[in-house]
Amino acid sequence: MKKYTIKDIAQLAGVSKGTVDRVIHKRGKVSEKALEKVNKVLAEIDYQPNLMARSLKNNKDYIICALLPNPDIDPYWQPCKKGIDQAFNEYKSLGITIDTHLFDPTSTASFLEVNTKVLEINPDAVIMAPLFYNEAKKSITAYSEANILVSIINNRIGSEDITNFVGQDLMQSGRIAARLMEMITPKDSEIIIAHLDEFFHNASFMQQKEKGFRDYFENLLTSDYNLKTCNSIESNEYKTLFDAINSSTNISGIFVTTSKTYKVAKIIENFPDLSIKIIGYDLLEKNISYLNSGAIDFLIHQNPKQQIYLGLSQLAEHFLFDKPIAEEKLLPIDIINSENYNSYLNQ
Amino acid sequence: MKKYTIKDIAQLAGVSKGTVDRVIHKRGKVSEKALEKVNKVLAEIDYQPNLMARSLKNNKDYIICALLPNPDIDPYWQPCKKGIDQAFNEYKSLGITIDTHLFDPTSTASFLEVNTKVLEINPDAVIMAPLFYNEAKKSITAYSEANILVSIINNRIGSEDITNFVGQDLMQSGRIAARLMEMITPKDSEIIIAHLDEFFHNASFMQQKEKGFRDYFENLLTSDYNLKTCNSIESNEYKTLFDAINSSTNISGIFVTTSKTYKVAKIIENFPDLSIKIIGYDLLEKNISYLNSGAIDFLIHQNPKQQIYLGLSQLAEHFLFDKPIAEEKLLPIDIINSENYNSYLNQ
DNA sequence: ACATAAAGTGTGCTCGAACACAAAATAAAA
DNA sequence: TTTTATTTTGTGTTCGAGCACACTTTATGT
Numbered sequence: 053m054k055k056y057t058i059k060d061i062a063q064l065a066g067v068s069k070g071t072v073d074r075v076i077h078k079r080g081k082v083s084e085k086a087l088e089k090v091n092k093v094l095a096e097i098d099y100q101p102n103l104m105a106r107s108l109k110n111n112k113d114y115i116i117c118a119l120l121p122n123p124d125i126d127p128y129w130q131p132c133k134k135g136i137d138q139a140f141n142e143y144k145s146l147g148i149t150i151d152t153h154l155f156d157p158t159s160t161a162s163f164l165e166v167n168t169k170v171l172e173i174n175p176d177a178v179i180m181a182p183l184f185y186n187e188a189k190k191s192i193t194a195y196s197e198a199n200i201l202v203s204i205i206n207n208r209i210g211s212e213d214i215t216n217f218v219g220q221d222l223m224q225s226g227r228i229a230a231r232l233m234e235m236i237t238p239k240d241s242e243i244i245i246a247h248l249d250e251f252f253h254n255a256s257f258m259q260q261k262e263k264g265f266r267d268y269f270e271n272l273l274t275s276d277y278n279l280k281t282c283n284s285i286e287s288n289e290y291k292t293l294f295d296a297i298n299s300s301t302n303i304s305g306i307f308v309t310t311s312k313t314y315k316v317a318k319i320i321e322n323f324p325d326l327s328i329k330i331i332g333y334d335l336l337e338k339n340i341s342y343l344n345s346g347a348i349d350f351l352i353h354q355n356p357k358q359q360i361y362l363g364l365s366q367l368a369e370h371f372l373f374d375k376p377i378a379e380e381k382l383l384p385i386d387i388i389n390s391e392n393y394n395s396y397l398n399q
Numbered sequence: 400m401k402k403y404t405i406k407d408i409a410q411l412a413g414v415s416k417g418t419v420d421r422v423i424h425k426r427g428k429v430s431e432k433a434l435e436k437v438n439k440v441l442a443e444i445d446y447q448p449n450l451m452a453r454s455l456k457n458n459k460d461y462i463i464c465a466l467l468p469n470p471d472i473d474p475y476w477q478p479c480k481k482g483i484d485q486a487f488n489e490y491k492s493l494g495i496t497i498d499t500h501l502f503d504p505t506s507t508a509s510f511l512e513v514n515t516k517v518l519e520i521n522p523d524a525v526i527m528a529p530l531f532y533n534e535a536k537k538s539i540t541a542y543s544e545a546n547i548l549v550s551i552i553n554n555r556i557g558s559e560d561i562t563n564f565v566g567q568d569l570m571q572s573g574r575i576a577a578r579l580m581e582m583i584t585p586k587d588s589e590i591i592i593a594h595l596d597e598f599f600h601n602a603s604f605m606q607q608k609e610k611g612f613r614d615y616f617e618n619l620l621t622s623d624y625n626l627k628t629c630n631s632i633e634s635n636e637y638k639t640l641f642d643a644i645n646s647s648t649n650i651s652g653i654f655v656t657t658s659k660t661y662k663v664a665k666i667i668e669n670f671p672d673l674s675i676k677i678i679g680y681d682l683l684e685k686n687i688s689y690l691n692s693g694a695i696d697f698l699i700h701q702n703p704k705q706q707i708y709l710g711l712s713q714l715a716e717h718f719l720f721d722k723p724i725a726e727e728k729l730l731p732i733d734i735i736n737s738e739n740y741n742s743y744l745n746q
Numbered sequence: 747a748c749a750t751a752a753a754g755t756g757t758g759c760t761c762g763a764a765c766a767c768a769a770a771a772t773a774a775a776a
Numbered sequence: 777t778t779t780t781a782t783t784t785t786g787t788g789t790t791c792g793a794g795c796a797c798a799c800t801t802t803a804t805g806t
Contacts, residue, residue, distance in 0.1 A: 053496060055460060055494070057791095057792055057793085058792070058793065058794090059792080067755080067756090068755060068756045068757080069756085069757095069792095069793090069794095070755065070756055070757075070794095070795085071754085071755060071756080073793075073794065073795080074754095074755090076793095077794085079795095081753070081754060081755085082753095082754070082755085083753080083754055083755085083802095086754080086755080100491060100492045101492065101792080101793070102455070102492065102493075102494075102791085102792050102793070103492045103493055103793095104451050104454045104455040104493060104494075104791090104792080104793095105455050105761090105791070105792035105793045105794090106792080106793055106794080107451045107761095107793095108449070108451040108452050108455055108760095108761050108762065108763095108791090108792080108793080109760070109761055109792080109793050109794055109795090110761080110793090110794085111760090111761050111762080113402060144447060145447045145448065145449065145450045145720075146449075146450055146451060147402070147449075147451075149400060220742075221742065224738065224739070224741075224742065227738045228736065228738040228739045230738075231736050231737060231738045232736065235582070235583050235696065235736075236582050236583065268738070349582065373492075382742065382745065383742070384733070384739070384742040384743045384746055385739045385742045386731070386733060386734075386739075387733075387734040387735075387736065387739060388734075389575065389578050389579065389582075389734065390578060391571065391574045391575040391577075391578045391615070392571070392575045392731065392732045392733075392734060394571075395567075395568065395571065395729065395730070395731040395732045396731045398729065399731055404761095404762055404763085405762070405763065405764090406762080414785075414786090415785060415786045415787075416762095416763090416764095416786085416787095417764095417765085417785065417786055417787075418784085418785060418786080420763075420764065420765080421784095421785090423763095424764085424765095426765095428783070428784060428785085429784075429785090430772095430783080430784060430785085433784080433785080448762080448763070449761085449762050449763070450763095451761090451762080451763095452761070452762035452763045452764090452791090453762080453763055453764080454763095454791095455761090455762080455763080455790095455791050455792065455793095456762080456763050456764050456765090456790070456791055457763090457764085457791080458790090458791050458792080
């Protein structure tokens, strides 16, 4: 498999490399005769332009801004640092700069502020976790008008201006939790779907998980679980959830729709006589600790590190080698128990 | 963050780019004075050589041969084609050629034959699934003597001459199966560890899985399962396994150590009154079909596609950009149920 | 037929690293 | 001091794609 260069093609077609270049890039100023000669050669061989040479000639520096929630406030985002570092090291010598900006996940003002700052930097692309729907939409439009590509991770939001999305199918992840729950709890018992610290704005992903979870159980023919939804907030010491557990005798499982699963495990410690299975989300240290003790049975891994890494590398390869960007990249939904979490942490 | 070139450094140090080049590559012929000047500049700035330019200048074509079992004979290897295609498309325009050679996984002669052919091709690297221990060892030595890098996937074998290994921790995967089995079967019941079509030579990975599985149960304090190992072969219609199931009344689960899990599910169809949980390996079409029907409860995903892809991309990046190759890359061990297999198939 | 405009074609330089080779500077020998 | 040997330094070319610019050929108008 010989590697052909533009020079080779020029020689084969009996024209100059300039003409070949014009044909390949369709910029006209080529006679019928020359066009035919070059096209004939191109049809016969498989020309693969040398991407190294192209990129070297181009020799542009690209800036990608990553907008993420501060991991000190929500530890779910902690692994993203590793994902960014990995992408950074991989592409820094190829002319890609990654510039991380953190915002407070509890404050829309902080989110808007960071977006303003990033807009001033005028990067080539932005990758962000769009925690606040309205504010994110507004910012995305602004980026689009400034010809800045926008990648979205973690939660999908609809918009014409978004280049791509990297994340998971949240409804399906609810179904997975339901299937697991079905396997480890007795039929016809009661199960609680616990939404912890739900805020009005970014609660849609909790709803999607609940929908998937309920869908699964509704389609079961051989049993009839009793599902109850419970909203509970930290400022109230999760009293609603505590009361729900306290007032029933038939609860066999709790599905926690967020990474704060460990909070539920902690509450359950108050009821040593009950056997309640817990399925929740994400490999936080505290979650893993309860997974090891057996208080939490399964976790579903949303893989934030991989999400940001994939988003960044798609953008980088697009800038450097003109690779197409997949509009949507859905990550596998990993089931985690006490024995396999470690194999994910080392990734 | 300015990008410095050799020319920049030369100017800053007041020498020519040739001198800077000699200092950076430590090829001597540089005076004390010049060396000092250049080193001073290098210490002050963070010089990142442009990998595109380096690779373009190098402009060498690398050939990687992939030696894999014929997927028509063992469908476990089917996904590898997609992994190879992915790596091929990613690197073909950067001067990497991937040349796949299939062998018959039931024939050492076929394996040796293919190795001889590959040795004649004299590629820059070989990546293989070393199904036959002795034969693989011999071939690896031959490659090493011809200065050909050797990557190993799927099952680790020890050798000085191996560049790297991509695969899974098989003992841990046995432990994962055990933990799952514990969750879905009644305490103190009987569990069969089924080795299907075990050949003497490549059986070590089955043993490792069994060891992990048994280890987990041995360390359980709160229960005492009865574990039995059962070897069974197709040419005998898996009679040993059939008899084992037939002769006991207390079997609650079967752990199948290979991708032929569906064969066990098929046997179980003969015992409609028994409730036997099955945990096995790999996303074969037939396995998934039984997973959907509920006959198989969990599968563990060994991810052959990712294994070959990672092996290939590590080699490619090493050749192109001189990136270091990790000696050992252990993939996460994915737990699969009827609801999340689809998210893995689309990867 | 000749001037002028338009269309088509080829040459040469750039990107940054790497290295060959020539040129200059210094050291050693005469 | 001059010659010769040795070390040190700088220049120029290459890799392949891309594009500016100059140059040549063909077309149009008077």
